[in-house]
Amino acid sequence: MALPKFFSSKKTKENRFLTLEIGLEKVSLAVYKKDTSLERIGIGRKSFTNYQGLLDASLEAMDALSSIVEEIPKDTIVGISGQGLKTITTLAKYKRPKEDEPIHKKELEGVLDQVSTGLEEKNKKLFFTAISSAKIDGVKVTNPVNLKGSDAEISCFVAFQDETELSAVNQIANQMDLKINKILPTSFAVFQLITKSDKNVSDGLIIRLAEDSSEETFLTEGHINEVYNLDLGLRKIEFWKIAQEILLKEGRFSEGSPIWLYSEGEESPLEEIKEFFSEFPWREKFGFGQIPTINNLPLPHGVNQSDASLFALAREESDEANRV
Template sequence: MPFNILQRKPKNQNFFVLEIGLERVTCAIFNKEDSQLKLAGVGRKKFSSHEDIFNSSIEALDALSAIVPDIPEKGILGISGGSLETITTIARYERPKATKPIDHKETEQVLNQVIENLDKTNKKIFFSTISGAKIDGVSVTNPLGLRGQKVELSCFVAFQSEVEVELLNRLVGEIEIDVKKMLPTSFSVCKILEQKEVKNALLFRVGLAKSEITILEEGHVSDIYPFDLGMNNLSYIQFAWEAALKDIEKEHAPSLIWLLADNDEAELEKLKEELKSYDWQSKINIPINPKVEIVSSVHHFSVSDITLYALAQEGTTNEDS
């Protein structure tokens, strides 16, 4: 009599992603089956002001519920634009025990000390992380488990105004989602950009009236800048990248500019031509002409879903950790 071997079903998890974009709220549900991510449904709603975000989020959730009635309890929240403000602080120190591996407790203590010394007047920190490191002069992405004496940790911190944080807390309470992680969306998108093995780059997310520039230095996010300039202000949009890059060191000049549309109405070909024809050397003293690319599909996810895919990766990391 043959034995029936028990076939285990793949572990199936699902989670909710809410993204507050520059001009649009997007809700999505992802199913995770082993290592595969599948988009189960999406709901979207535009907004034109900060005051609209709450109602637009509820409407986007209603649209999603019509497709997938069962909304997961756990979720990831991505933030773009608005009062978003970021800072990267380099914490330098010498370790008394150079042969001891760096652990999470050590990096957390350094990050907390940096946070303690930051000016938090009228704003709240919603995300912080070690975005990169140098150990004895060697750049590394993740210092955990490594040994060394002289350490430099890049401590990335993101703030929002107290008013916007309170609105998000009210929204999360209304939709009854257990937010496991809240972070700048562009921080997640840049992890996809890092896979292109570009050390210094610029992610330029653009809507009709707003945009956001994220600067990647030495392979990690250093700053994110929101602007009230978009495709409707094409004659003036150069002021956005000039402001974002005004203090950049020459060795960190971007070799690549990645253009990402915030919504389907933002057609980026004209902006691509503006960037390609811009005189970087004479206007802002950048010695190279960066390559300009418009973001295409990633891992079978369309352009309009790339931010969701990037945030979903955070969801899988969170579940696995």
Template sequence: MSTILALDIGTEFVKAVLARPAKKGNLEILGVGKAKQAEGNMHAGAVADIPAVVVTCEEALVKVEKQAGERAGLTVVGIAGELIKGNTTTVRYSRKNPNKPITEAEMNDIIKKVQQKSGEVARKTVALETGNKNVEVRLINSAIVSLTIDGYKISNPIGFKGSDVVIQFYTAFAPLIHVAAIEKVCAELNLDLLTVAVEPFAVCRACLGDDLESSFSSVVMDIGGGTTDIAVVEDGGVEGTKMFSIGGRSFTHQIAESLGVDTATAERYKLDYDSGKLDDRIKAKVETALSRNLSVWLTGVEVALEDFDISGSLPRNVLLCGGGAGLSLLQETLAVSDWYQSLPFSRRPVIHLLDVNELPNLIIGEEDHLDHSFATALGLLRVGTDTLAGAPEENKLKAKLAKLLQN
């Protein structure tokens, strides 16, 4: 079976993971590659310098293909940034003929109408934020969050009879210019682009694995170099995704400004903060700078979570991933401070650093050395298998539904 390459083009690093679909919905990791980005390669999570990003991606590809012993096949690339709009829409309708089974054509019609409506909302929002009324957006991801027929929750509507149908759809749109940049990068690298996926959506897919009946619920925070991406998953369905442009690099810049050092030294101070390598005087100054930036970052988290249209409480389980999540002060602040009190949590959230070795349906070798910073790449692999599951030659109901949700 063909390999799948996940390419996570981040602000600080490009991460590449090559895998092969295995039995029982598993993914076998074949190789891992990582390369550091230059300062100007990315802006707010989006590609800013295509030739420079191509060079960095090539460096990561050489590493992953050398470890795997084979070339990359189909490729899934992540996309992030404040202009990515992911929301959940609820559709309620009464069927004229409740004794007639729901068909693929009926579902296709509903999905297309929701995607068109959501796309127009996303376009207007991006146009307002950018000041460009002619901005174009493209559908990136679409998934059914939940579906009930006559009050009964089901996972696949095709073939069911009933009158009252309530469907929640998650759709995510990105500005065409961002998608086109990713397509250009893949073309320059001679990669066969299978699909582009919104990164927090991909992380959620990694947590859910191959289990369509999963009851997994969590707030997922992916803290990258340039952005923080937040997703809410309730009972196995992605309720929505939000992003804001504060990530690990902003902590580095705060240290540089506060201590009067260059960014390379500030980055080293940040990484050494938890290692015990800093003397007490420097560590105290670094902690003050980190705390100042954490206050701003927490405000971003609160604003993002307030923007979710949640009827009940937010899930208490909070999973952290991405390179910025490794900062102990950030984890401790989330765990013990009162940042959550104005938000609809039933009780204090429980904070966990995501352990990729506990993600379902992954076969990871000890030599792969994967940590929480690779969660997005692993999720992109899962999106790749979802996309392949919708191939025309598959005739299962699951595959038919997946095909309907392709863009």
């Protein structure tokens, strides 16, 4: 297999970058161009069954991409989903000593450092921290940078992953001669996509479905509470429905909260899932008077739901200058 022709960021006249997503069952690569809107130049995908076969799948996906895009940028943002991922959200509350001074990135970075210091997960490595949301003097904001105020509440999102899986990502990058600018959970990028569309989002559930697995991101008070993975998907949908009801019974979901659905497959039908939630006996099972709304992800016109994860990652890369 011939490797594609790469060009460095200094020679990237069109400001292109690469997104690499290790999904639930597929590895996907896409080239995006930063412009007034994000333009996808090309995409390559390949299924994989385990991390031992991830490198080969990645090379095949790159081969498919390079047949469409002649020159592949080295600058890369990487998204990770699936088993092995562990996330923690901690709320840091403090009174700012100089309330008339604007909040700078350095202040927020210090909060993240304090929160993440000492956090550990057995056999896992911390690979991502970020401010997911904030309140300044009781007002909810998505980005507190440059705001003034006294009372700060900062939601700090921290993610861990198995060291072997992170090593696999580095192996892919080395093999393809990529420059990784950032690695983050895809679920966080999708969460950010939703909150940018609706700043009033509080509680909710984001469900990603593949053939034999699924990933569920539970939201509480405007931040990620938990990312939960199931070894069930569209292929065994009846068993997935049973497992879904068990998850809901465990109190991870509140009355009237929205549910967002998206699939990993290019042609994965979600109508049966929407019907399941629409016809679910919410009142009888949980005493809910208000049923949840069932939504697709908020994507620009022309972006397919099956490309949602790649677009969310591309948006993160595009907005990186304002991210802490």
